[in-house]
Every structure is written in structure tokens, then in C-alpha cells.
Amino acid sequence: MGRLTVKGLSKVYGESSAAGSVTALQNVSFEVPDNQFCSILGHSGCGKTTLLNIAAGFEKPTSGSVMVDGEPIRTPGWQNTMIFQDYALFPWASVADNIAFGLEMKNMPRHKRLDTTQYFIGLVGLKGFENKYPHQLSGGMRQRVAIARALAVRPQLLLMDEPFAALDAQNRAFMQDELVRIWQREPKTVMLVTHSIDEAIKLSDCIAVMTRRPGRVKEFIQVELPRPRDEDDAAYLKLKRKLRDLIHDEMEEQ
Numbered sequence: 001m002g003r004l005t006v007k008g009l010s011k012v013y014g015e016s017s018a019a020g021s022v023t024a025l026q027n028v029s030f031e032v033p034d035n036q037f038c039s040i041l042g043h044s045g046c047g048k049t050t051l052l053n054i055a056a057g058f059e060k061p062t063s064g065s066v067m068v069d070g071e072p073i074r075t076p077g078w079q080n081t082m083i084f085q086d087y088a089l090f091p092w093a094s095v096a097d098n099i100a101f102g103l104e105m106k107n108m109p110r111h112k113r114l115d116t117t118q119y120f121i122g123l124v125g126l127k128g129f130e131n132k133y134p135h136q137l138s139g140g141m142r143q144r145v146a147i148a149r150a151l152a153v154r155p156q157l158l159l160m161d162e163p164f165a166a167l168d169a170q171n172r173a174f175m176q177d178e179l180v181r182i183w184q185r186e187p188k189t190v191m192l193v194t195h196s197i198d199e200a201i202k203l204s205d206c207i208a209v210m211t212r213r214p215g216r217v218k219e220f221i222q223v224e225l226p227r228p229r230d231e232d233d234a235a236y237l238k239l240k241r242k243l244r245d246l247i248h249d250e251m252e253e254q
């Protein structure tokens with residue numbers, strides 16, 4: 001299970017510092033049902049990474065909490081696993097060993113580990129690349145390894161911070177489609193940070209549109225469009241216009 005609840009979440013950096021404090025998040029609340037895909041959409045500096053870091057257990061909230069099935073997240077762990085923009089793969093380990101790493105941490109027996117690793121290699125489309133090292137792979141393939149490694153431990157919550165930002169436009173669009181395909185085969189509660197309106201619409205069941213700093217939820221939007229999402233569809237374009245207006249207002253008010 002993995003119902004995600006963000007409740008009254010605030011984060012102030014440097015509260016006790018003479019240099020002054022920064023309120024990164026202010027009273028952020030929303031809820032994502034089990035196995036839904038949620039995007040956090042907002043401008044740079046609005047607290048998106050802060051929100052994800054709290055959900056990953058890397059940062060402590062100043063007040064409020066991020067909960068999975070009603071349990072506050074307090075520490076990092078395989079239950080709430082993060083995929084970074086720079087992939088964070090082990091350069092000294094093969095594709096298979098990168099994916100198996102978390103399974104070893106979970107003390108999964110060897111035969112099960114091999115089966116699970118093979119399954120996820122197949123799922124992300126890396127059959128035949130098991131024994132390659134990260135430097136032998138393209139950016140998109142590295143991101144596939146990172147996705148397989150994160151999913152293999154069967155987390156309750158998958159966290160992604162602008163995961164495709166380092167890819168060129170064509171590969172980014174392709175990986176977005178791949179992520180949806182993989183997520184449909186291996187359903188999971190996902191919280192993905194992006195500043196791309198199209199990425200948010202293409203991927204999400206729901207979108208938290210953030211205000212500029214201090215980050216608050218400006219609007220929480222359910223995306224009811226059928227998948228795969230058609231960028232030329234009238235309803236898609238209507239939602240895109242709405243999101244553009246919401247985001248644009250945030251620029252104007254600055």
C-alpha cells in the first residue's frame with residue numbers, strides 16, 4: 001500500500017542563523033491515493049526539491065508531515081526511494097549489480113535476487129545489457145537502470161526529482177512514455193517533481209501546482225484524460241492552457 005498524505009507541511013531553512021531564514025514550504029497539504037502518479041509543478045526555487053527531500057527522509061520538516069498510509073516518514077529507506085536527475089548509479093558495478101544492490105540490503109536470498117533483477121531488467125527494456133557498466137550506457141539507459149533499481153525493492157513510494165532534465169528533448173519524450181508503460185505494469189505511488197507543464201500532463205493522475213516561494217499549493221488538479229495522453233486532444237490543450245495561466249500568474253506576481 002502507499003497512500004501519500006502531505007499535511008500542513010512547512011520548512012524553514014536557517015531559522016537559527018544570523019544570515020536570516022528562508023521559508024521554502026508553507027502549510028502544504030494534499031493527498032495522493034495508493035498507486036496514483038502525482039506531479040509537483042512549479043518554478044525553480046518554489047520548494048519542490050525540499051518537499052521531495054522530506055518525503056525521502058533526507059530533511060526534517062519544520063512543522064507538519066509527509067505520511068504513507070498514515071505513518072510519518074522520518075528516515076530514508078527502501079520504502080521511500082528516490083531517483084535523482086544524475087542517476088546516482090554505482091560506476092564500479094554492472095547494470096545487474098546496480099539493480100541487485102537494494103535487494104542485498106533487504107537481505108533477499110540469492111536465487112530470488114537473481115530472478116527479481118532479471119524481471120526488472122526485462123521490464124525497463126535492458127535485456128542484453130546486464131553486464132555493462134554505467135559509463136557504457138546512454139543517458140536514457142542509465143535512467144532505466146535507476147528506475148529498475150528503485151522499483152526492484154518494491155517501495156511504497158517512488159520519488160523522482162526532474163528525472164529527465166539531463167536528456168535531450170526527443171529522449172525525454174520517449175522516456176516519459178516508457179515511465180508510464182513501466183508504472184502501468186508495476187503500479188506504485190509516485191511523486192515526481194517537474195517544471196514542465198507537458199511532462200506533468202503526460203504522466204500524472206494529479207498535479208500539485210506550487211506558488212513561488214514560499215511554496216504553497218496553488219491548485220491541486222486531477223487529470224482525468226485517458227492514457228496514452230494525446231497532445232492534440234482538446235481536453236489536453238485546455239488543461240495545458242489552465243496550467244500555463246496558473247504558472248504564468250506566479251511569474252507576474254514576482
Ligand SMILES: Nc1ncnc2c1ncn2[C@@H]1O[C@H](COP(=O)(O)OP(=O)(O)O)[C@@H](O)[C@H]1O
Binds near residue numbers: 213
Ligand atoms: N539546505 C538549504 N539551506 C538553505 N536554504 C535552502 C536549502 N535548500 C534549499 N534552500 C532554499 O529553499 C528554497 C527552495 O529550494 P528548492 O526546494 O531546492 O526549490 P526547487 O527544487 O523548487 O527549485 C530556495 O530558496 C533555496 O535556496
Ligand SMILES: [Mg+2]
Binds near residue numbers: 048049050
Ligand atoms: Mg529542485
